[in-house]
Structure formats: C-alpha cells, structure tokens
Amino acid sequence: MKTKISILFVLILLYSIIIIPFTHYMKERPFVEKMGYLPANDALKFLSADQKQAVGASLILKVLMYFGGQVSSKDIEVKATIDYKAMSRTIHSALHLDPYNLDGYYFAQAILVWDVKQYQVANTLLQYGMKYRTWDWYLPFFAGFNYAYFLHDYPNAAKMYMRAGELSGEPLFKKLAGRYLQQGGQTAMAIAYLSTMEKGARDKSIRESFHLRIIAFKRALLIEKAQGRFIADHGQRPSAIQDLVLAGYLKEIPVDPYGGKFYLEPDGSVNTTSKFAFAGVMNH
Amino acid sequence: MFRLMLVTFKGIVRDRVLHGVGALSLFFILIPSISSLSMRQVVELSTTLSLSFISLILLVLATLLGSTLLWKDMERRYTFSVLSLPIGRAAYLLGKYLTVSLFVFIVSGILTLAAVIVINVSSGMYPPDRPVSWSFIVLCILFDAMKSLILISFAFLFSTVSTSLFLPVFGTLAVYFAGNASQQVYEYITAGGGSQLPSIIKGAATVLYYFLPNFSSFNLKTYAIYGVQPNFQSLWYVTAYFIVYTAIILVCASIIFCRKEMN
Numbered sequence: 276m277k278t279k280i281s282i283l284f285v286l287i288l289l290y291s292i293i294i295i296p297f298t299h300y301m302k303e304r305p306f307v308e309k310m311g312y313l314p315a316n317d318a319l320k321f322l323s324a325d326q327k328q329a330v331g332a333s334l335i336l337k338v339l340m341y342f343g344g345q346v347s348s349k350d351i352e353v354k355a356t357i358d359y360k361a362m363s364r365t366i367h368s369a370l371h372l373d374p375y376n377l378d379g380y381y382f383a384q385a386i387l388v389w390d391v392k393q394y395q396v397a398n399t400l401l402q403y404g405m406k407y408r409t410w411d412w413y414l415p416f417f418a419g420f421n422y423a424y425f426l427h428d429y430p431n432a433a434k435m436y437m438r439a440g441e442l443s444g445e446p447l448f449k450k451l452a453g454r455y456l457q458q459g460g461q462t463a464m465a466i467a468y469l470s471t472m473e474k475g476a477r478d479k480s481i482r483e484s485f486h487l488r489i490i491a492f493k494r495a496l497l498i499e500k501a502q503g504r505f506i507a508d509h510g511q512r513p514s515a516i517q518d519l520v521l522a523g524y525l526k527e528i529p530v531d532p533y534g535g536k537f538y539l540e541p542d543g544s545v546n547t548t549s550k551f552a553f554a555g556v557m558n559h
Numbered sequence: 560m561f562r563l564m565l566v567t568f569k570g571i572v573r574d575r576v577l578h579g580v581g582a583l584s585l586f587f588i589l590i591p592s593i594s595s596l597s598m599r600q601v602v603e604l605s606t607t608l609s610l611s612f613i614s615l616i617l618l619v620l621a622t623l624l625g626s627t628l629l630w631k632d633m634e635r636r637y638t639f640s641v642l643s644l645p646i647g648r649a650a651y652l653l654g655k656y657l658t659v660s661l662f663v664f665i666v667s668g669i670l671t672l673a674a675v676i677v678i679n680v681s682s683g684m685y686p687p688d689r690p691v692s693w694s695f696i697v698l699c700i701l702f703d704a705m706k707s708l709i710l711i712s713f714a715f716l717f718s719t720v721s722t723s724l725f726l727p728v729f730g731t732l733a734v735y736f737a738g739n740a741s742q743q744v745y746e747y748i749t750a751g752g753g754s755q756l757p758s759i760i761k762g763a764a765t766v767l768y769y770f771l772p773n774f775s776s777f778n779l780k781t782y783a784i785y786g787v788q789p790n791f792q793s794l795w796y797v798t799a800y801f802i803v804y805t806a807i808i809l810v811c812a813s814i815i816f817c818r819k820e821m822n
Contacts, residue, residue, distance in 0.1 A: 317743075317747075320743065321736075321740045321743065324735065324736055324739040324740070324774075325614055325703075325706075325739050325774060325777075325778045325780070326611050326614065326615070327780075328607045328610075328611065328780050328781065328784055329607055329608060329611035332597075332604055332607050332608075336593075336596055336597075339596065339598065340596075373781075375781060375784070375785045375787075376600070376603075377599045377600045377603075378597055378598045378599055378600055378604075381598050381599045382598060385598075408785075410689070413599075475599075476598070477597075477598055477599070477601075477685075478596075478598045481598060
C-alpha cells in the first residue's frame with residue numbers, strides 16, 4: 276500500500292511539473308493547430324452528417340474565441356500576427372456547412388474585410404448568403420458598404436442599399452444609397468457605417484475592434500478637415516501633414532491607434548502606413 | 560403482445576435508460592450561456608444546440624437500444640421462454656420494436672419540453688430579430704424521432720442476422736452516416752461531378768441511393784432554427800416514405816428472425 280501511495284505521489288509531482296509547460300504550449304499554438312486541420316468542405320459536410328448547423332456554429336465560435344484572445348493582448352505585435360487567412364478559411368467552411376449562419380457573415384464583414392482586404396471575396400460570400408437569408412437586410416447593407424467604400428463601385432452600392440431599404444423598410448438606407456452615388460465624404464461615410472455596426476455589436480472584442488477603427492477614422496477626418504481649411508486659405512494642397520501642424524491647422528499629427536503613421540496620398544487623401552489594421556503594421 | 564410490450568418497457572426503465580437520458584440532459588442547462596457567445600444570433604444558436612443535442616441522444620438511444628434489445632434476449636436465451644407462449648416470432652419482434660419506438664417518442668417529448676424551456680430562456684435574455692418558430696421546432700424533433708425509428712429497424716435487422724453485438728452497433732452507425740450522405744453523393748454524381756467516374760460506379764451509387772435510407776429528407780433543422788417555411792406537401796411524402804421504408808426493413812427482419820435457428 277505504501278509503495279502505491281509513493282508511486283501516486285511521484286506521478287502527481289511529475290504531473291504538476293509537466294502541466295505548466297503543457298498548458299503554455301497549448302495556449303501558444305498557431306491558429307491552424309488550435310482549429311485542427313479542416314478537411315475539404317465537401318468532406319466536412321459528409322462527416323457532419325445531420326449536425327451541419329452545430330458544426331458550423333462551433334467553427335465560428337472557435338474563430339471568435341481565438342480572435343477575442345488575440346485582440347485582448349496589449350502587445351501590438353501579437354495583434355499584428357493574427358492568422359486572418361486561416362480565420363477566413365474557417366469562416367468559409369462554416370458557411371458552406373450552414374449558409375444561414377449570420378454570425379459567419381457578420382464576423383467576415385466586421386473583421387476580415389478590413390484586415391484581409393479581400394473585398395470582392397467578401398461580397399461574393401455576402402451574395403451567397405443573400406440567396407439563403409432572403410429576409411435579412413444586414414447582408415445587402417454590408418455588401419453596399421464594401422462596394423462604395425472599398426471597391427468604389429457606386430451603382431452596385433446604390434443597388435445594395437436599395438435592397439437593404441426594401442427589406443428593412445428603413446428610409447435611411449435609401450438615403451444612403453443616394454449619398455453613395457455622390458462619391459464624396461468617404462471617411463465621414465465610413466465613420467457613420469462603423470458607428471451603426473458598433474451599436475449593434477454584442478461581442479466585446481468585435482465592439483472594441485469597431486471602436487478602435489472609428490477612433491482611427493475620426494483622426495483621419497481631423498486631418499482631412501485641416502487640409503480643407505489649408506487649401507481654402509492657400510489655394511494649394513500641403514505637401515505633408517507636418518505642414519498642417521506648422522501652419523497651425525493641427526495642434527499635432529494625430530496618432531494612429533493601429534501603430535502606423537498618417538500621411539497624405541498624392542491625390543490628397545489621408546492614409547496611414549497601418550492601412551487601418553494591425554496586420555498593416557507588419558506588412559509595412 | 561401488449562403484455563410483451565409492457566414487460567419490454569419495464570425492462571428498458573429498469574435498465575435505467577431514462578436515468579441516463581436525464582443525466583445527459585443536464586447539458587441543456589449550459590445551452591443559454593454557450594449561446595450568449597454568438598454575435599448576432601443567440602436564439603438561433605440556442606435552437607441549433609438544443610436540436611443537435613436531441614438528435615445526438617436519439618441516435619445513441621436508437622443505436623444502443625435497437626442493437627441490444629433483441630440481441631440480449633437471444634444471447635440470454637430469454638426468447639426460448641417467451642416463444643413458448645402463444646405468440647409468433649414476427650409478433651415478438653414487432654412488439655419489441657413498437658416498445659422501443661414508444662420509448663423513443665416519450666424521450667423525444669421530454670427533450671422537446673427541455674428545448675422549449677431553454678430556447679425561451681435565451682429569447683427572454685436576447686430577444687431575436689425574428690419570432691421563434693415553435694411549430695417548426697416540434698416538427699423537426701418529430702422527424703428526427705422518425706429517423707431514429709428507421710435506424711432502430713436497421714438495428715433489429717442486423718440483430719437477426721448476427722450473433723455478435725458488433726454488427727448491430729457498427730452496422731447501424733454505418734447506415735446513419737450513409738443515409739445522411741446518400742442524397743449529397745447522388746446529386747454530385749448526377750450533376751456532372753461524377754462524369755470522370757466509370758459507369759459501373761455511377762450505376763452502383765444510384766442503386767445504393769435507392770437502397771439506403773434517405774435521412775436528408777428528415778433533417779428539418781434549417782427550417783426550425785431560422786424560421787424558414789418548409790414545403791408541407793413534401794413532408795407528407797417523407798412521412799409516407801418513412802412508413803413504407805420502415806415496414807420493408809421490419810418485414811425483412813421478421814422473415815430472417817422466423818427462419819433463424821436458435822440453439
């Protein structure tokens with residue numbers, strides 16, 4: 276009996292030595308390892324049998340938890356190494372299993388569009404969703420924004436916003452459709468869109484992600500307005516943001532919350548080296 | 560036959576199957592908190608998890624009860640004493656089948672009640688954009704139960720031909736997976752995806768499609784979760800298919816069971 280207790284004691288001791296590095300390893304695994312390597316979509320559909328909706332939902336929750344864990348980190352480099360492409364693949368697989376799952380489209384639009392910058396892929400995904408969620412105004416609302424803001428395809432943006440207006444009965448979308456046709460005020464429009472999204476966001480990490488992006492755009496808008504005043508007074512564009520500070524139109528160069536630096540594009544539009552995303556810092 | 564059914568039912572209850580289902584059902588308590596992780600569809604996720612969990616319990620019940628009930632009687636040679644009574648072998652098999660079916664329906668009813676409570680709690684906490692389709696949820700569980708009854712008939716069929724427990728258990732599971740995939744495979748082959756395949760394989764796949772149960776038709780989860788209206792006329796076809804298909808399997812099982820030599 277004594278020997279058995281001693282063996283048990285030694286085993287518990289060994290367990291407590293192993294468990295800390297083991298837990299650390301499990302926490303730090305890359306996303307694809309955490310998710311497990313997903314089989315091809317058709318094989319996944321076959322293996323899910325009659326549990327396709329549950330498997331799809333669990334894949335999306337895994338992505339959300341991974342993302343939530345990464346963005347809660349204070350370290351900007353950790354945030355910048357988020358595996359967006361693997362997340363995108365997983366969301367696509369989940370939506371292949373359950374094309375009705377709104378969480379998948381919402382996450383793709385809220386995070387992946389901005390960070391992976393595959394706008395056309397996103398709109399194809401949204402149009403795939405529209406075939407199933409025929410009552411849902413969210414999907415044309417998302418697609419309309421992508422068309423106008425990222426792809427500068429204003430006729431399609433207006434078409435999508437008209438559809439969102441018809442489905443929701445909200446005159447606001449029809450007004451937006453008209454405003455998108457004017458092509459102006461891109462930054463102000465992005466702020467309006469992101470504020471609408473932020474209000475409806477339930478998940479903390481998603482809400483924070485919207486909030487941060489709104490801050491970045493508000494700072495870009497601040498530079499745009501200062502530039503407008505500069506042009507009105509001097510009749511020409513400033514060569515750099517620094518000129519706006521020196522001329523007293525800005526107190527200082529606003530700080531990009533994504534860790535990048537604001538600059539003026541040759542056409543005068545305000546941009547940042549981070550491209551308004553953590554991933555942009557690493558790519559730059 | 561009624562007495563046989565009563566004894567069988569008491570046997571199932573004595574084996575504490577209901578206790579097992581009750582213990583598993585504790586998972587329902589967790590569903591509202593898991594669903595609250597969803598970004599835009601908390602109630603839909605609650606419904607998804609509830610329906611999937613019910614499907615899973617019914618699958619386990621169908622596989623284990625269906626596979627062990629008849630097999631256990633033969634293994635323990637209880638059949639000898641029962642068959643000496645004025646009851647035919649076919650009636651014996653049918654009595655057993657009807658008892659398990661009744662048990663599955665009772666469990667489905669209890670689980671439906673649990674699901675309704677859970678979904679109600681979630682929709683109270685996070686009101687959904689669209690109203691919950693209670694009638695579709697009940698319909699979905701009813702068709703899931705019908706699917707389980709087909710599986711049980713297969714488990715009985717395998718029990719009549721096998722002396723080991725492996726064939727009924729793994730055979731039933733194989734039928735479950737094949738039955739869920741048959742429609743998808745058939746559509747892939749006929750829609751041009753199988754143009755590279757030899758014609759003999761395409762022919763074999765088509766024969767298998769008609770031979771295997773089509774469980775895709777019993778899956779109404781999408782309608783129940785997202786409140787999309789199903790085609791009610793097609794559901795009558797599915798019901799007719801269920802009755803005829805189950806009857807065929809049970810008749811096959813009873814033919815084999817009647818001819819079986821029991822030493």
